[in-house]
Amino acid sequence: MTIDPWKVEEIKNYEKLLNEFGLEDFGKIVRKISNPHLLMQRGVVFGHVDFVKIASAIKSKKPFAMLTGLMPSGKFHLGHKMVADQIIYYQSLGAKVFLCVADVEAYNMRLASMDKLRKIAIEEYLTNYIALGLKKKNCDFYFQSSRSKDADKANAYYKLVGMAAKKTTMNQLKAIYGDMSPGKLMSVMHQVSDILHPELKEFGGKKPVVVPVGVDQAPHLRLTRDIAAAFNRSKEYDFILPSSTYHKFMKGLKGHKMSSSDPYSYVALTDTEKLAKEKILKHAFSGGRETLKEHRKKGGVPEVDVAYNMLYFMFESDDKKIKKVYDDYKSGKLLTGELKQILLEKLVKFLVTHKEKREKAKDKVHDFLE
Amino acid sequence: MTIDPWKVEEIKNYEKLLNEFGLEDFGKIVRKISNPHLLMQRGVVFGHVDFVKIASAIKSKKPFAMLTGLMPSGKFHLGHKMVADQIIYYQSLGAKVFLCVADVEAYNMRLASMDKLRKIAIEEYLTNYIALGLKKKNCDFYFQSSRSKDADKANAYYKLVGMAAKKTTMNQLKAIYGDMSPGKLMSVMHQVSDILHPELKEFGGKKPVVVPVGVDQAPHLRLTRDIAAAFNRSKEYDFILPSSTYHKFMKGLKGHKMSSSDPYSYVALTDTEKLAKEKILKHAFSGGRETLKEHRKKGGVPEVDVAYNMLYFMFESDDKKIKKVYDDYKSGKLLTGELKQILLEKLVKFLVTHKEKREKAKDKVHDFLE
Numbered sequence: 001m002t003i004d005p006w007k008v009e010e011i012k013n014y015e016k017l018l019n020e021f022g023l024e025d026f027g028k029i030v031r032k033i034s035n036p037h038l039l040m041q042r043g044v045v046f047g048h049v050d051f052v053k054i055a056s057a058i059k060s061k062k063p064f065a066m067l068t069g070l071m072p073s074g075k076f077h078l079g080h081k082m083v084a085d086q087i088i089y090y091q092s093l094g095a096k097v098f099l100c101v102a103d104v105e106a107y108n109m110r111l112a113s114m115d116k117l118r119k120i121a122i123e124e125y126l127t128n129y130i131a132l133g134l135k136k137k138n139c140d141f142y143f144q145s146s147r148s149k150d151a152d153k154a155n156a157y158y159k160l161v162g163m164a165a166k167k168t169t170m171n172q173l174k175a176i177y178g179d180m181s182p183g184k185l186m187s188v189m190h191q192v193s194d195i196l197h198p199e200l201k202e203f204g205g206k207k208p209v210v211v212p213v214g215v216d217q218a219p220h221l222r223l224t225r226d227i228a229a230a231f232n233r234s235k236e237y238d239f240i241l242p243s244s245t246y247h248k249f250m251k252g253l254k255g256h257k258m259s260s261s262d263p264y265s266y267v268a269l270t271d272t273e274k275l276a277k278e279k280i281l282k283h284a285f286s287g288g289r290e291t292l293k294e295h296r297k298k299g300g301v302p303e304v305d306v307a308y309n310m311l312y313f314m315f316e317s318d319d320k321k322i323k324k325v326y327d328d329y330k331s332g333k334l335l336t337g338e339l340k341q342i343l344l345e346k347l348v349k350f351l352v353t354h355k356e357k358r359e360k361a362k363d364k365v366h367d368f369l370e
Numbered sequence: 371m372t373i374d375p376w377k378v379e380e381i382k383n384y385e386k387l388l389n390e391f392g393l394e395d396f397g398k399i400v401r402k403i404s405n406p407h408l409l410m411q412r413g414v415v416f417g418h419v420d421f422v423k424i425a426s427a428i429k430s431k432k433p434f435a436m437l438t439g440l441m442p443s444g445k446f447h448l449g450h451k452m453v454a455d456q457i458i459y460y461q462s463l464g465a466k467v468f469l470c471v472a473d474v475e476a477y478n479m480r481l482a483s484m485d486k487l488r489k490i491a492i493e494e495y496l497t498n499y500i501a502l503g504l505k506k507k508n509c510d511f512y513f514q515s516s517r518s519k520d521a522d523k524a525n526a527y528y529k530l531v532g533m534a535a536k537k538t539t540m541n542q543l544k545a546i547y548g549d550m551s552p553g554k555l556m557s558v559m560h561q562v563s564d565i566l567h568p569e570l571k572e573f574g575g576k577k578p579v580v581v582p583v584g585v586d587q588a589p590h591l592r593l594t595r596d597i598a599a600a601f602n603r604s605k606e607y608d609f610i611l612p613s614s615t616y617h618k619f620m621k622g623l624k625g626h627k628m629s630s631s632d633p634y635s636y637v638a639l640t641d642t643e644k645l646a647k648e649k650i651l652k653h654a655f656s657g658g659r660e661t662l663k664e665h666r667k668k669g670g671v672p673e674v675d676v677a678y679n680m681l682y683f684m685f686e687s688d689d690k691k692i693k694k695v696y697d698d699y700k701s702g703k704l705l706t707g708e709l710k711q712i713l714l715e716k717l718v719k720f721l722v723t724h725k726e727k728r729e730k731a732k733d734k735v736h737d738f739l740e
Contacts, residue, residue, distance in 0.1 A: 104529075104532035104533070107532070107533060107536060108532075108533075108535055108536045110536070113606065114529075114533070114606070144532065145525070145528075145529040145532060145533075146525040146529060147525060147528075148521060148525075149521045149522075150521060151518060151519045151520060151521040151523075151524050152519075153521075154521050154524040154525055154528070155515070155516040155517065155518075155524055158515075158517075158524070158528040158531075159474075159484075159515040159516060161528075161531075161556075162474035162477070162478075162514065162515060162556055162560065163474070163477060163478075163484070163515075165478055165551075165552040165553045165555070165556035166477060166478045166480070166552075166553045168552055169551065169552065170550060170551055170552060173552060180540060181535075181539065181540055182535040182536075182538050182539065182540060182543060182555055182559070183535045183536045185535070185552055185555055185556075186531075186532055186535035186555075186556075186559065189552070189556065190532065236483065236484070
């Protein structure tokens with residue numbers, strides 16, 4: 001792990017989160033992985049449940065799986081890339097990757113029509129995943145609304161949706177999700193099957209499964225483990241309880257959450273060079289001081305600076321270099337405009353290369369749709 | 371229609387039911403069918419919603435479908451036979467017959483394990499249906515937990531389960547079903563898809579569908595029509611709203627409801643001659659008087675007599691003969707023992723023949739399981 005001063009401050013908040021959600025500290029297990037991902041090294045992935053099973057499967061080269069769900073709404077942006085990077089990382093380690101388009105959930109949340117959701121999932125998400133390095137081998141990309149062109153697989157997945165409902169109560173669900181609508185309940189039961197079904201014999205059988213999520217998903221993961229345990233007790237299924245990791249959210253450009261309804265809150269992977277520059281230079285929240293004089297004197301606040309944040313999360317993988325950026329900004333030596341230029345150089349290079357890769361990826365999309 | 375004095379008395383109750391549940395009087399539409407089933411002629415099928423579409427499809431020999439669900443619990447008895455008779459009747463008129471094993475529902479009601487439910491559905495229900503005359507042609511026998519060995523069909527059915535939830539609210543569901551558990555909600559959404567999915571293109575496309583049910587199911591049918599109408603408004607699907615018919619329940623042997631937990635409340639189609647005789651002679655509730663003298667003087671009460679009931683529902687199809695039985699019993703000319711003998715002669719003959727047919731049916735079961 002890098003020793004980043006930022007962590008020292010933030011760690012208090014995350015310790016609180018670990019306790020609140022009953023998570024283990026990822027920092028304590030990261031050394032058991034020979035080649036941890038940058039997001040793990042940097043403590044962006046900060047918590048876990050039962051990751052020891054995954055670390056051990058990776059080490060002993062035993063089968064394991066990774067599942068993540070995507071909500072097909074709006075543009076594919078850097079926040080999504082953070083999850084995509086983890087998907088591709090696990091795939092490179094030999095994981096069977098399950099990519100679930102949560103269209104039944106999105107539909108029930110009234111985000112769009114089923115047809116529109118399908119289009120977004122393919123044109124925005126899948127295409128970008130492929131451009132970022134997702135391989136067809138060991139990848140099962142699917143829609144909740146149409147699980148598989150193999151009937152045995154489809155039936156097995158939906159049977160689990162139907163049976164999961166028996167293993168919980170309305171009060172449990174309300175405690176986790178608040179007020180329950182029929183659509184919300186239907187979404188939750190699909191999610192439970194999403195997480196557990198990679199272990200069904202139709203999908204290759206029992207194996208450890210890891211689900212990388214944001215910390216807001218912790219209660220859902222706990223529910224799924226409870227349901228899996230109930231199935232094990234009744235001997236109706238035999239699941240290894242799913243593992244999960246928890247990552248910080250990348251800050252939106254304005255310093256708050258990214259929002260798909262506000263294009264100036266994120267950098268999309270389809271943004272042009274010009275637009276990306278405009279977003280960073282004019283809209284990215286800065287940790288700099290009001291005047292040059294004040295900045296030189298007091299120094300900037302990298303912790304809240306969006307450009308620093310992006311470098312730290314994904315664009316500057318060299319620990320020494322990121323530390324220098326941090327120190328220079330903190331001391332006032334590095335100005336806000338200069339920091340943004342450091343990011344932009346990397347970001348623009350990435351966007352330009354990615355655009356080419358995405359064009360090529362379009363030809364491969366069909367292979368991933370069975 | 372026969373003019374049965376019993377009807378005159380009971381019709382008041384059923385008129386009340388028709389109003390309460392917003393049903394039409396089946397008696398007014400039965401003449402539009404050239405060859406109505408005995409249960410229709412006798413007013414056992416007494417109510418309907420939108421049956422005019424079905425009558426018209428039958429008349430013009432246009433495609434239509436019939437769907438019924440079976441709850442695989444306990445023995446197949448005469449109450450089930452009443453529904454089976456309707457299934458086979460519609461099939462003989464050219465209907466595409468959908469027979470749904472409501473195993474997801476039964477599982478969520480904690481009736482039995484999925485494996486047990488499957489076994490009962492096949493060995494008790496399907497085998498008896500075949501013995502009663504169900505043909506493979508135009509019959510789609512399926513399980514909610516495993517819709518089809520054709521993946522397109524399976525996905526289309528489950529997609530509808532997932533989407534139906536969006537078209538209703540928890541308050542609507544509670545008003546119909548009382549307190550909602552997750553399992554109950556999951557069951558309801560499967561039932562909605564059961565009723566509507568015969569119209570999907572994967573299942574032969576748009577056509578009138580009739581669902582013959584007991585009157586307790588009326589609110590569920592109304593919900594399903596509302597959901598279908600909502601799908602039509604949003605242009606996501608294009609359904610003909612489902613039709614339904616409503617039948618009286620056959621009385622249990624003791625004069626109350628048949629109960630699968632009490633074998634002496636029903637005659638099962640697997641009962642031996644000896645057991646059937648014992649049940650009718652010793653347990654069947656009688657409308658006779660306490661003493662022979664009183665019976666001769668006051669006459670019996672055929673309306674509450676279980677043996678008369680069975681003759682009327684299914685074992686005496688000759689209108690003149692059933693009227694004579696009614697009149698003779700009512701006048702006191704026919705004694706309870708004699709009435710029971712009239713039934714037993716027919717019932718035993720049926721059971722003996724049915725046993726042979728069931729043995730032969732066992733060889734055909736496999737054909738119905740895709």
